Amino acid sequence: MNVLLGSLLVYLVGALTIIWPKKLELTAHYAGMLCAVAASGMTAFSGIAYLIMPKSALLIDASWGSYSLIADGWSGVFVSITGIAGFFISIYALDYAKGYLGKRIRALTGLWNLFLLSITAVLLAGDAFTFIVAWEIMALVSFLLVNHEAGNKDTVAAAYQYMVMTHLGTAAILIAFYLLGSHSASFSFADMMHNNLDGIMRHIAFLCAFAGFALKSGLMPLHIWLPNAHPAAPSHVSALMSGVMLKVALYGFGRFVFQFIGMDVFWYGLLVMLVGLVSAFLAVLYGTMEVDMKRILAYSSVENMGIIFAAFGCGMVLMSMNLAPLAVVAFTAAMVHAFSHSLMKGLMFMSAGAVMHAVGSKNIEKMGGLIKKMPYTAFFTLIGAMALSSMPFTSGLIGEWLVLQSFITLAQQAGTPELRLLVIFAFIMLGLTGAAALGCFVRLYGIAFLGRPRSHIVENAHEQPFFMLLGMGIAAFLVVAAGVVPDPVVNVMQSVVAGPLSTPMGGAFGIIWGGSGHYAVYSPVLILALAILLGIFIAAIFIGTTRGFVRRDVTWNCGTYPTSRQQYTATGFSKPLRRAFGTILNPQRHTEYLRKDHDYYGRKMKFYLEIPDLFTEKLYKPVQTWMIASSSAFRHIQEGSVSLYIGYTMLAMIFVLIWGVL
Amino acid sequence: MEYLVVFLVLVVFLQTRITNLRRAVICLASQSVIISIACFGLGLSSGSGLHALLPGILTLAVKVIFIPGAVWNLVGKLTNEREILSESNVNYSTMAAALFLVMGYAIVERLLPGSAGRDIIAASILMIMTGLSLMVLRKRAIIQIVGLITLENGIYLLGLLMTEGLPLVVELGVFLDVLIAVVVLVILTSRMRLSFMTTDTSVMKKLKG
Numbered sequence: 025m026n027v028l029l030g031s032l033l034v035y036l037v038g039a040l041t042i043i044w045p046k047k048l049e050l051t052a053h054y055a056g057m058l059c060a061v062a063a064s065g066m067t068a069f070s071g072i073a074y075l076i077m078p079k080s081a082l083l084i085d086a087s088w089g090s091y092s093l094i095a096d097g098w099s100g101v102f103v104s105i106t107g108i109a110g111f112f113i114s115i116y117a118l119d120y121a122k123g124y125l126g127k128r129i130r131a132l133t134g135l136w137n138l139f140l141l142s143i144t145a146v147l148l149a150g151d152a153f154t155f156i157v158a159w160e161i162m163a164l165v166s167f168l169l170v171n172h173e174a175g176n177k178d179t180v181a182a183a184y185q186y187m188v189m190t191h192l193g194t195a196a197i198l199i200a201f202y203l204l205g206s207h208s209a210s211f212s213f214a215d216m217m218h219n220n221l222d223g224i225m226r227h228i229a230f231l232c233a234f235a236g237f238a239l240k241s242g243l244m245p246l247h248i249w250l251p252n253a254h255p256a257a258p259s260h261v262s263a264l265m266s267g268v269m270l271k272v273a274l275y276g277f278g279r280f281v282f283q284f285i286g287m288d289v290f291w292y293g294l295l296v297m298l299v300g301l302v303s304a305f306l307a308v309l310y311g312t313m314e315v316d317m318k319r320i321l322a323y324s325s326v327e328n329m330g331i332i333f334a335a336f337g338c339g340m341v342l343m344s345m346n347l348a349p350l351a352v353v354a355f356t357a358a359m360v361h362a363f364s365h366s367l368m369k370g371l372m373f374m375s376a377g378a379v380m381h382a383v384g385s386k387n388i389e390k391m392g393g394l395i396k397k398m399p400y401t402a403f404f405t406l407i408g409a410m411a412l413s414s415m416p417f418t419s420g421l422i423g424e425w426l427v428l429q430s431f432i433t434l435a436q437q438a439g440t441p442e443l444r445l446l447v448i449f450a451f452i453m454l455g456l457t458g459a460a461a462l463g464c465f466v467r468l469y470g471i472a473f474l475g476r477p478r479s480h481i482v483e484n485a486h487e488q489p490f491f492m493l494l495g496m497g498i499a500a501f502l503v504v505a506a507g508v509v510p511d512p513v514v515n516v517m518q519s520v521v522a523g524p525l526s527t528p529m530g531g532a533f534g535i536i537w538g539g540s541g542h543y544a545v546y547s548p549v550l551i552l553a554l555a556i557l558l559g560i561f562i563a564a565i566f567i568g569t570t571r572g573f574v575r576r577d578v579t580w581n582c583g584t585y586p587t588s589r590q591q592y593t594a595t596g597f598s599k600p601l602r603r604a605f606g607t608i609l610n611p612q613r614h615t616e617y618l619r620k621d622h623d624y625y626g627r628k629m630k631f632y633l634e635i636p637d638l639f640t641e642k643l644y645k646p647v648q649t650w651m652i653a654s655s656s657a658f659r660h661i662q663e664g665s666v667s668l669y670i671g672y673t674m675l676a677m678i679f680v681l682i683w684g685v686l
Numbered sequence: 687m688e689y690l691v692v693f694l695v696l697v698v699f700l701q702t703r704i705t706n707l708r709r710a711v712i713c714l715a716s717q718s719v720i721i722s723i724a725c726f727g728l729g730l731s732s733g734s735g736l737h738a739l740l741p742g743i744l745t746l747a748v749k750v751i752f753i754p755g756a757v758w759n760l761v762g763k764l765t766n767e768r769e770i771l772s773e774s775n776v777n778y779s780t781m782a783a784a785l786f787l788v789m790g791y792a793i794v795e796r797l798l799p800g801s802a803g804r805d806i807i808a809a810s811i812l813m814i815m816t817g818l819s820l821m822v823l824r825k826r827a828i829i830q831i832v833g834l835i836t837l838e839n840g841i842y843l844l845g846l847l848m849t850e851g852l853p854l855v856v857e858l859g860v861f862l863d864v865l866i867a868v869v870v871l872v873i874l875t876s877r878m879r880l881s882f883m884t885t886d887t888s889v890m891k892k893l894k895g
Contacts, residue, residue, distance in 0.1 A: 671822040
């Protein structure tokens with residue numbers, strides 16, 4: 025029996041947790057999560073086995089009535105991503121979700137299985153109908169998971185916002201499927217590949233597909249649900265949503281672009297690239313301003329999806345210039361970065377969950393010095409933070425390096441000055457994004473884990489249980505492994521895009537890309553060897569000079585002892601960026617006097633800083649105002665008077681009669 | 687038949703000018719009498735037996751006796767029998783009816799040129815539109831019921847002419863429909879009289895949330 029189908033079955037068994045008796049809640053949770061672990065492992069195994077083996081047949085090809093499951097290499101990549109991320113996040117959830125004991129834990133575990141099942145089903149769908157059904161189940165289940173802590177008002181608001189937004193996206197995707205399907209023999213993907221949609225309708229289909237999938241992957245300006253939904257959901261759910269669900273949108277968009285719509289129109293790629301770049305930069309800027317740990321990570325997801333889509337758009341532009349051999353690097357970059365983002369964002373959300381579990385708050389202003397209380401978590405978080413700010417020896421850099429290579433390739437091939445200017449703009453955006461991301465994660469890690477405790481909640485912090493650490497450990501190991509030995513990942517991704525016969529970019533030495541005229545090489549092994557040598561050298565010098573005399577003392581502070589209030593705050597740390605990009609961020613300071621008895625003493629004031637979201641203010645609120653205004657205009661037509669309604673019928677009848685006569 | 691059409695048009699025009707509720711009911715009954723005579727005429731000319739007579743008998747029983755009788759009873763319970771209307775509103779109704787008549791003939795000329803029942807079709811279009819306009823323009827529930835029956839008569843006449851005898855089941859169904867609608871309307875109107883002391887439908891706007 026097919027391993028992949030078996031894994032779907034195991035997910036279904038796991039979903040049965042919902043109907044277990046209430047007395048056996050904990051057993052139900054363990055059984056359900058173990059099902060998820062096993063099934064994810066099976067999914068990952070079949071996906072990776074398919075990708076490594078020579079791809080002659082399809083990964084899966086089955087159909088029941090009008091439903092069909094067909095998976096090729098492109099699905100295989102995302103099936104592997106889902107399997108791997110699902111595997112380690114489910115292990116983590118074994119312990120983490122125990123915190124929901126007595127708070128509908130059976131529903132949480134059952135829906136978790138269903139969520140993984142629906143994601144896999146989207147990736148395996150072989151026709152538009154199956155795709156949409158699975159897509160909607162995924163949206164619905166993720167809505168229920170976000171809404172799990174429904175007692176909290178903010179959670180409910182965030183969940184419903186997510187629901188509304190995701191349905192707008194589904195509507196756009198439905199339009200795109202309808203337009204393509206009505207111009208092909210049937211709605212199966214194999215037939216839709218040979219559609220004859222042309223002209224303006226093709227543009228509309230592309231725009232609808234892009235809008236729908238961009239919404240799901242949280243590209244600006246359709247991202248507004250994402251920074252609200254991720255913090256509201258339980259941490260393992262946010263890890264899976266951010267790590268995997270956003271990639272599913274990339275999968276769908278890739279299928280549309282590669283197979284249904286094509287890449288021959290230049291501005292398609294340009295649009296995708298620009299939206300990606302702008303999202304990447306603005307998201308990391310907003311992320312740096314946040315003090316809520318999970319909101320920072322949510323914005324970072326928008327940033328990384330922006331980078332992925334920018335690389336994808338770069339590939340589309342190269343394809344429209346008939347440079348298929350060079351476009352390979354861009355698509356490989358998008359996929360490698362998608363893979364590494366699923367690892368590192370999964371890891372970071374898991375560690376955010378661990379920190380929340382330990383201190384009971386998401387606000388990093390109240391943390392500090394956590395490294396002493398929870399050293400393992402701190403170590404894994406450091407790896408995740410390094411990866412997200414694309415440091416060497418982590419998988420984050422591999423993706424970013426390939427993204428930069430793809431833009432350099434585009435710069436080499438840019439024939440017109442306009443395109444060159446655009447590529448320069450892209451480099452500026454990518455550079456700003458990378459620098460700001462580094463700042464963002466130095467801030468996150470430094471404020472939360474280093475320094476002194478900023479409030480008493482840190483005192484009760486404790487190291488996390490075994491399975492949570494194991495889940496984070498696996499993710500951290502994969503991040504480092506893919507960062508030090510990148511060639512297997514890169515080669516597999518490249519062979520999916522370019523076919524198994526192309527010269528692989530990765531070798532034992534590192535990654536080599538010769539498309540941009542000169543050879544560019546990134547070899548983590550070499551850098552590692554160099555770093556170790558340098559380290560030994562420096563250590564030797566120090567051992568030579570210091571004579572074992574160490575004196576420990578408190579930091580000198582002009583004669584007073586330093587307190588935790590003298591440390592950098594998270595808000596203070598991001599102040600320079602807030603000043604530099606004040607025109608975009610438009611920070612609003614509010615001062616409120618709580619008590620003012622006397623001019624000079626006894627005053628109490630409250631000071632808070634608000635960063636309004638640019639798109640909410642400039643796009644969503646005007647649309648909302650306009651909609652409310654136009655609905656009240658429609659109210660005049662719909663007065664509630666029966667005579668008026670009969671009058672409308674009469675007018676319509678007269679009109680039809682006259683029209684029939686004419 | 688041509689005389690019948692003349693009478694029918696006359697009655698319909700009269701209906702647009704009547705403000706007294708009792709007179710409106712009498713007008714409705716006479717309109718239905720004309721329709722039933724037309725039914726008998728058409729039925730006997732095309733066939734014989736019970737099926738030929740049934741539409742006429744049913745029209746007589748339901749639209750001449752039962753419905754006007756029920757409305758008449760209802761009017762008897764009302765204290766204020768006149769509908770307060772400005773003269774211009776009545777004039778507009780009449781003018782609209784005249785326009786509908788012209789429109790009916792224009793439609794017949796264009797859609798069914800040279801058909802035998804040209805006058806009857808035009809008259810039925812006139813009845814349909816006038817019934818609608820009575821329901822829209824007038825405020826009193828009684829007059830609106832009269833408008834509904836006028837509309838129904840027009841549709842029935844048109845159907846009778848076009849199909850030359852409907853199947854028995856369909857005819858029975860149509861009459862049952864009208865009967866039930868009128869029963870419900872009469873009940874609602876008398877409830878309205880009890881609650882609001884009037885049958886002016888504009889007071890119903892108070893019920894809006």
